[in-house]
Amino acid sequence: MTTSTNKAIEGALKFSRLHRKQAVEKLHSFVRFPSVSVQSQHAQDVKNCGGWLAGQLQSIGMPRVFVVPTARHPIIYAERVVSKNAPTILIYGHYDVQPADPESAWTTPPFQPIVRDHYIYGRGASDDKGQLLTHVLALEAYLKTSRKLPVNVKCIFEGEEEIGSPNLEAFITRHRRRLLADAAVMSDTRMLGPDRPALTTSLRGALGFEIEVRGPRQDLHSGNFGGAVHNPLQALCEIIAKLHDENGRVTIPGFYDQVRSWDSDERMRMAKTGPSDSQIMDDGQFKMPWGETGFSLYERTTVRPALTVNGIVGGYQGPGGKAVIPSQAVAKISIRLVPDQNLSSIESSLISLIARLTPPTVRSRVIVLMRSEPASIERGHPTMEAAANAYHAGFGTAPVFVRSGGSIPVVAMFKRILGIPTVLMGFALPDDRIHAPNERFSLHNYFRGIDTNIHFLAEAGRVLRKRRAEKNGTHRKDR
Amino acid sequence: MTTSTNKAIEGALKFSRLHRKQAVEKLHSFVRFPSVSVQSQHAQDVKNCGGWLAGQLQSIGMPRVFVVPTARHPIIYAERVVSKNAPTILIYGHYDVQPADPESAWTTPPFQPIVRDHYIYGRGASDDKGQLLTHVLALEAYLKTSRKLPVNVKCIFEGEEEIGSPNLEAFITRHRRRLLADAAVMSDTRMLGPDRPALTTSLRGALGFEIEVRGPRQDLHSGNFGGAVHNPLQALCEIIAKLHDENGRVTIPGFYDQVRSWDSDERMRMAKTGPSDSQIMDDGQFKMPWGETGFSLYERTTVRPALTVNGIVGGYQGPGGKAVIPSQAVAKISIRLVPDQNLSSIESSLISLIARLTPPTVRSRVIVLMRSEPASIERGHPTMEAAANAYHAGFGTAPVFVRSGGSIPVVAMFKRILGIPTVLMGFALPDDRIHAPNERFSLHNYFRGIDTNIHFLAEAGRVLRKRRAEKNGTHRKDR
Numbered sequence: 001m002t003t004s005t006n007k008a009i010e011g012a013l014k015f016s017r018l019h020r021k022q023a024v025e026k027l028h029s030f031v032r033f034p035s036v037s038v039q040s041q042h043a044q045d046v047k048n049c050g051g052w053l054a055g056q057l058q059s060i061g062m063p064r065v066f067v068v069p070t071a072r073h074p075i076i077y078a079e080r081v082v083s084k085n086a087p088t089i090l091i092y093g094h095y096d097v098q099p100a101d102p103e104s105a106w107t108t109p110p111f112q113p114i115v116r117d118h119y120i121y122g123r124g125a126s127d128d129k130g131q132l133l134t135h136v137l138a139l140e141a142y143l144k145t146s147r148k149l150p151v152n153v154k155c156i157f158e159g160e161e162e163i164g165s166p167n168l169e170a171f172i173t174r175h176r177r178r179l180l181a182d183a184a185v186m187s188d189t190r191m192l193g194p195d196r197p198a199l200t201t202s203l204r205g206a207l208g209f210e211i212e213v214r215g216p217r218q219d220l221h222s223g224n225f226g227g228a229v230h231n232p233l234q235a236l237c238e239i240i241a242k243l244h245d246e247n248g249r250v251t252i253p254g255f256y257d258q259v260r261s262w263d264s265d266e267r268m269r270m271a272k273t274g275p276s277d278s279q280i281m282d283d284g285q286f287k288m289p290w291g292e293t294g295f296s297l298y299e300r301t302t303v304r305p306a307l308t309v310n311g312i313v314g315g316y317q318g319p320g321g322k323a324v325i326p327s328q329a330v331a332k333i334s335i336r337l338v339p340d341q342n343l344s345s346i347e348s349s350l351i352s353l354i355a356r357l358t359p360p361t362v363r364s365r366v367i368v369l370m371r372s373e374p375a376s377i378e379r380g381h382p383t384m385e386a387a388a389n390a391y392h393a394g395f396g397t398a399p400v401f402v403r404s405g406g407s408i409p410v411v412a413m414f415k416r417i418l419g420i421p422t423v424l425m426g427f428a429l430p431d432d433r434i435h436a437p438n439e440r441f442s443l444h445n446y447f448r449g450i451d452t453n454i455h456f457l458a459e460a461g462r463v464l465r466k467r468r469a470e471k472n473g474t475h476r477k478d479r
Numbered sequence: 480m481t482t483s484t485n486k487a488i489e490g491a492l493k494f495s496r497l498h499r500k501q502a503v504e505k506l507h508s509f510v511r512f513p514s515v516s517v518q519s520q521h522a523q524d525v526k527n528c529g530g531w532l533a534g535q536l537q538s539i540g541m542p543r544v545f546v547v548p549t550a551r552h553p554i555i556y557a558e559r560v561v562s563k564n565a566p567t568i569l570i571y572g573h574y575d576v577q578p579a580d581p582e583s584a585w586t587t588p589p590f591q592p593i594v595r596d597h598y599i600y601g602r603g604a605s606d607d608k609g610q611l612l613t614h615v616l617a618l619e620a621y622l623k624t625s626r627k628l629p630v631n632v633k634c635i636f637e638g639e640e641e642i643g644s645p646n647l648e649a650f651i652t653r654h655r656r657r658l659l660a661d662a663a664v665m666s667d668t669r670m671l672g673p674d675r676p677a678l679t680t681s682l683r684g685a686l687g688f689e690i691e692v693r694g695p696r697q698d699l700h701s702g703n704f705g706g707a708v709h710n711p712l713q714a715l716c717e718i719i720a721k722l723h724d725e726n727g728r729v730t731i732p733g734f735y736d737q738v739r740s741w742d743s744d745e746r747m748r749m750a751k752t753g754p755s756d757s758q759i760m761d762d763g764q765f766k767m768p769w770g771e772t773g774f775s776l777y778e779r780t781t782v783r784p785a786l787t788v789n790g791i792v793g794g795y796q797g798p799g800g801k802a803v804i805p806s807q808a809v810a811k812i813s814i815r816l817v818p819d820q821n822l823s824s825i826e827s828s829l830i831s832l833i834a835r836l837t838p839p840t841v842r843s844r845v846i847v848l849m850r851s852e853p854a855s856i857e858r859g860h861p862t863m864e865a866a867a868n869a870y871h872a873g874f875g876t877a878p879v880f881v882r883s884g885g886s887i888p889v890v891a892m893f894k895r896i897l898g899i900p901t902v903l904m905g906f907a908l909p910d911d912r913i914h915a916p917n918e919r920f921s922l923h924n925y926f927r928g929i930d931t932n933i934h935f936l937a938e939a940g941r942v943l944r945k946r947r948a949e950k951n952g953t954h955r956k957d958r
Contacts, residue, residue, distance in 0.1 A: 038799035099797055105698075163799060190703070204702060208800040217764035219584075219915035223683060223885030224669070225726075226815050227785030228759055228776040230769035234719060234788045241720035244713070248706075280707055285696035290840045297707040306706030309713045310803050315790030318578055320517035320642055321848045323812050323885075324789050324914050332800050336705050359770045367801045383954040406702030406802075435803050436698035438590035 005150060005458055012454045020447055023137050024115065027446065030095070030129045031113040031122040037073055037096035037163045043392035046073045046159045049095050054078075056136055061062045061143035062155070070167035073159030077175075079270035080139075087464035089150040089383075089457065090181040090420070092410055093132030093188065094161030097124035098435045105437035119440040127434035130441035131187035131427050131449065132157060138453030142381045150461035154181060158410070161188075163366075164208065164370025165409040172410075172417050182464050183383035184414045185456065188451060189404055189426030192275060194442065197391040197399035197452075199384060200424035202302065205337035205374035206407035207347055208310075211239065211354055212330045212368045220325040230361035231315040231389035233329040233368045233432055239357045239364070240331060243307055248291040250307045250335075252349050260339045262303060272402045274298040275430075302403035332369075336405060340376050373412035377421050387425045393459075394452030399425075419452065425456065484610035484937055491933045495616065499926055502616050503594065505535070506925065507612035509574070510592040510601035511607045511624040516552055516575035516642045525552045525638045528574050531634055533557075535615060540622035541634070549646035552638030557620075558657075560631045566943035568862075568936065569660035571889055572611030572667065573640030576603035577914045584916035598919040606913035609920035610666035610906050610928065611636060617932035629940035633660060637889070640667075643849025644888040651889075654658065662862035663893045663942050664935065666928060668883055668905030671754060673923065676870040676878035676931075678863060681781065684816035684853035685827055685886035687789075689846040690718065690833055691809045699804040709840035712793040712808040718836045718843070719810060722786055727770040729786045729814075731828050739818045741782060743783075753777040753880045754909075762909035766897070781882035785815045811848075815884060818853050824890045826850075852891035856900050861946045865938035866904045872938075874929030904935065 016023075033049035036042040050067060054076045057065045062078040073096060100110035100123045108114050113122035120130065135155070142149050155178075158168055172179060175211075189200040215232035216225075245251055277289055280297040291300045301304065304473045314329030316322035335350070337343060351366045358364040377384070377402055391399040406425070427449035433439045495502075512528035515521040529546060533555045538543045541557040571937070579589035579602045584950060587593050592601035599609065614634070621628050635658070637647055653660060663789040694711035695704075724730055743747075756768055759776040771778045779785065793808030795801035795864040816822060830845045837843040856863070858880055883903070890901045906928035912918045 039797055099795065099801055100804075101795065101797065162802075174857055189783065200518075206702070206802075208802075210800075215765060215863070218912060218917075219581075220763050221885065221914040222785075222787040222789060222813055223685070223815060224788040224883070225759075225763050225780060226813070226884060226912075227770045227779040227783055228768060229763055229765045230767070233791060234723070237716035237719040237788070237791075240713060240716040280704075284699050284704050284708055286694060286708045288709070288840045289707060291706045300706040301704060304706055308699075308701040308705040308802075308804055309710055309716070309794065310701060310801055311794030311796055311805070312712060312716075312791045313796050315788065316578065316580070316811055317790055317792050317796070318518055318580065321689075321813060322578055322789055322914065323516065323641075323685075323687075323787075323813060324577075326790070329791075332795055333703055334705070334800060334802055336702060361767045366623055404703070405705060430703075433697065434703075435700040438697075455573065 008142065008148065008150065009454060009458050011145035013451055015141040015145050016137065016450045016454060022452065023446065024120065024443065027120060027125070027130055027133055028113045030133060031125050032111055034111045034123070035096050035097050035159065035161050039099060046096055047157040048077050050074045050159050053095050057155065060136065060140035062139070068171065070171065072167060075159070075168070076157040076172055077155065079154040080149055082149055086152045087461055088154065088181040089460050090179060090184040091135045091153060091155045092184055092186040092422070093135060093157045094159065094160040095132060095157055096131070096162050097127070098162050101368045102293040102437060115443065118443050120443060121438060121440045123439055125439055126428045126432040126441035127439065128161070130189045130446055134187055134427060134449035134453050135444065137450045138457060140456070141450070141454055148438055153257065154179060161408065164200055164206070164372055168410055169413050172413055176417060179418055180253060181418065181420055183381065183420050183460070184422040185383070185425060186422060187426050188408060189424045190428045190430055191426060192400065192402065192430070194429060194444070195395060195397060197395045197397065198402040199399045200404045200426065201379055201401045202376045202403040203374060203411055204302065204305070204405050204407055205343060206370060206372040207335040207337060207343060208334050208369040210330050210366060210369060211236065211364060212328060213239070213362050213364045214328040215362045216327050218326065218327050222323045222325045225325055229325060229358065231325050232362055233326055235359060235362045236312070236314065236329040236331055239354065240309060242357050247293045250305065252346065252353050254349050255305065258340045258342055259305060263289035267299070270298060270403070271296060274402055301405035303338055305338050305341060307333065309333050336407065337374050339376060341374070343371055355428070372407040372409035375411035375415060377424065380419045382463040383421065383423050383460050386463045387423045387456055389459045390452045391425065393455040394448045425452070487621065487625040487627065487629065488933060488937050491620035492930055494620040494624050495929050495933060502925065502929065502947065503599065503922065506599060506604070506609055506612055507592045509612060510604050511590055513590045514603070514638065515578050516573050516639050518578060522552070525575055529553045529555050529638050532574050536634065539615065539619035541618070547650065549650065551646060552899040554638070554650055555636040556649070557634040558632065559628055561628055565631045566940055567633065567660040568939050569658060569663040569666040570614045570632060570634045571663055571901070572614060573607045573638065574636055574638045575638040575641050576606070576608070577641050581916060583705060586917055588746065594922065597922050599922060600917060600919045602918055604918055605907045605911040605920035606918065607640070607667045609925055613666055613906060613925065613928035613932050616929045617936060620929070620933055621936070629937040633658060643685070643851055647889055648892050651808065651892055655896060658897055660897065660899055662860065662899050662939070663901040664862070664900060664904060666905050667887060668903045669907040669909055670878065671881065671909070672903060673908060673921065674874060674876060676874045676876065677881040678866055678878045679883045679905065680880045681855045681882040682853060682859055682890055683884050683886055684822060685849060686814040686816060686822060687848040689809050689811050689848060690715065690843060691807060691846060692718070692841050692843045693807040695804065695806050695840045698806050701802045704804055708803050708804060709838065711841050712805055713839045714838060715791070715793065715808040715810055718833065719788060721836050726772050729784065730851070731825065731832050733828050734825065736785065737819045737821055738784060746778070749777060749882070750775060750896060753873045753881055780884035782817055784817050784820060786812065788812050816853050818855055820853065822850055822852060851886040851888035854890035854894060856903060861902045861942040862900070862902050862939050865942045866902045866935055868938045869931045869935035870904065872934040873927045904931070
């Protein structure tokens with residue numbers, strides 16, 4: 001690395017160290033927006049949150065910031081070009097969050113962030129507001145000190161990740177040329193532990209849907225009608241009970257047909273580098289494993305598909321009892337898909353299975369809520385080397401490669417439309433309780449994350465320039 | 480009947496006819512109280528409603544009215560003694576109501592009663608506020624005209640019927656001597672149609688409970704953990720799916736062992752006088768029967784027991800999806816019991832079944848919410864004759880005997896503690912939507928109900944006096 005680059009890194013790191021208090025204040029402000037993308041009553045909050053983020057980007061010195069409206073929640077786009085020929089990094093993050101419910105299970109209100117024991121608590125603190133800000137603050141550290149970034153930077157911060165990014169593909173397709181880059185980077189994944197950074201190399205896809213079962217035209221008194229009519233809630237349970245067999249396998253016909261199988265080398269590597277069964281049970285605070293026999297829990301949650309009931313709405317939900325047969329019941333379900341399952345064929349197979357499992361005494365329909373393709377990231381890409389070096393500089397230790405069971409729709413889109421890999425360099429911890437009550441983000445990781453991103457931008461510039469030079473050299477030699 | 484009795488009836492009927500507007504206004508005021516007994520946030524509303532009712536009883540001329548506090552909601556007690564030796568009728572009703580949810584399914588707000596097409600709409604309009612008031616207004620009609628009632632009257636109006644009358648048994652036991660009567664009467668049951676009055680001769684019992692299934696200590700991200708942990712919501716569905724067999728029978732061991740079987744005469748009588756399958760499907764607005772094979776729908780809902788899932792609470796309930804594995808899930812279930820099932824043994828058999836059906840991957844427990852014994856009423860009791868005559872006078876046609884699938888805990892209590900039968904002389908219609916959104920009560924039945932009760936008090940006095948005279952005669956002869 002050149003001396004000027006080293007000086008720029010030193011200056012940025014120093015700035016970051018001196019502005020930790022402001023960094024925490026910014027995260028407080030960010031978390032305070034209840035930017036719950038799935039709930040229409042929060043649409044204005046999502047918009048306000050995006051506006052706040054755009055303001056931040058402007059104030060740190062990004063010259064071009066756009067608030068791009070979509071059919072639902074705006075995309076915040078910003079860019080800063082160092083030179084036309086410099087390597088380009090596309091930074092992605094999302095400023096929307098999961099619903100906070102059940103709110104009663106929170107120790108402190110989800111949208112009133114608070115710092116306790118070096119953690120900041122609040123919905124979105126970890127997923128993804130805190131992690132997203134590590135990138136913004138890394139950019140700020142450079143721009144406020146050396147006034148120059150080590151690479152060209154383009155930022156896409158969306159407000160619809162938690163609802164499956166329904167409007168992102170159109171945006172990326174429309175602005176394909178403008179978005180061209182060498183690689184994307186995002187921080188929206190987990191490390192293995194406080195000092196165990198991890199580069200995620202695969203994500204599961206997702207198919208989110210509802211099964212709606214309808215019975216009598218209106219709710220009925222269960223004393224007067226109990227025993228004579230098929231209760232939609234009971235029928236729904238009967239359908240759900242048939243979606244897994246006794247070996248924990250999903251019963252959708254053809255579900256496992258295309259699932260990629262891994263050779264013993266890869267499975268051994270996973271066993272060695274990934275979390276053990278007991279680690280996963282500790283992280284999730286459960287005492288007994290469950291699921292598809294013949295696979296480790298790490299495999300079950302990453303390279304094997306799964307089907308989860310996320311919620312059931314039907315009948316009386318209040319305290320005590322109510323003598324009612326509900327007229328309908330709905331289950332919210334999500335399937336996690338892995339390479340090389342075909343999303344569309346799983347979807348149609350699911351729809352026919354539900355129709356077949358529905359007895360003539362009730363009616364049912366499947367409503368698809370979201371679709372996300374599974375994704376894999378090539379470990380050999382130069383930006384993966386840059387990320388490994390950055391983690392080492394930020395956390396003092398080299399990262400391991402891990403697979404994630406989660407879904408981030410944009411990763412497959414970047415690959416398919418822009419032809420670039422996405423570096424999944426996350427700073428979340430396994431017990432951050434993302435999507436759950438009392439979500440939190442370690443301030444330790446927040447600060448280290450900013451530093452890691454400072455290193456990453458410099459490292460990405462270095463390795464990409466080096467790779468280009470090598471390629472050009474090879475080229476010349478070839479001639 | 481004596482001329483003075485006839486004059487008293489005529490006077491009361493005329494008063495009732497001239498005060499229909501006031502009767503509707505009173506029902507409006509009564510329904511306006513959201514006296515939802517199961518929801519603690521409505522405790523004060525229940526209390527206010529009871530206070531209003533006590534005020535009504537005082538204002539119509541009942542000399543002794545008591546608001547009796549209980550562990551939860553007060554009992555309103557009133558009495559008027561004509562003479563120590565006169566026959567005594569105990570009038571029962573309940574001023575609490577079912578929850579109004581789902582409130583979004585109501586055309587007009589549940590606690591803002593409104594009259595449309597000669598029906599009054601609102602929660603509790605039919606169950607039981609409108610029906611209860613028919614008794615109060617019949618008493619008023621006598622007291623404001625002849626200043627004398629045809630019988631001694633004692634009124635018990637409770638605020639806990641919809642939660643299984645948990646404090647009523649203690650009250651009846653404590654005040655056993657004060658409550659002594661020849662029979663009880665209540666209007667909290669259905670007729671077969673607008674011109675088809677019906678005397679209910681049996682009620683099912685009820686056992687209300689929750690099954691709570693717990694898994695991981697907190698909600699988990701279903702991407703990160705889906706496939707590795709048994710989802711409590713899925714486990715709950717799997718348990719519920721096993722509570723019925725493929726013939727629609729409940730699988731609790733011994734569940735049907737004590738169920739009273741009826742001979743072909745009684746079954747033919749039921750087939751003849753009770754609603755047909757298609758009538759029940761019309762009333763409930765469903766197109767296909769379901770349940771225990773070998774029995775008519777009328778039998779399934781009255782002389783056969785049933786198990787109904789009344790609600791499930793678990794996971795995400797809002798719009799769209801949420802990638803979560805809930806840490807626990809709860810089903811609210813009620814069993815309807817028939818003679819001669821033993822409530823306690825069914826309860827313990829249920830608890831062991833749930834324990835057996837719970838896989839080692841989750842934990843479960845059963846929480847009993849309410850218990851109510853099944854009840855039968857002897858058709859030959861003189862007050863049943865009085866009720867038949869009163870219906871005939873009020874509706875122009877004789878009632879049929881019907882069985883009900885509902886549960887009214889007090890009926891078995893009156894029998895066991897006071898040794899008296901309860902005349903179930905209801906004015907609800909099958910499509911009153913009790914316990915459901917848009918509950919309503921026919922004003923036609925409201926007015927006819929008041930008149931029927933005016934006749935009933937006189938008729939009850941007549942038949943009970945006659946029966947006593949006969950008994951005394953027999954007595955004398957015996958000597």
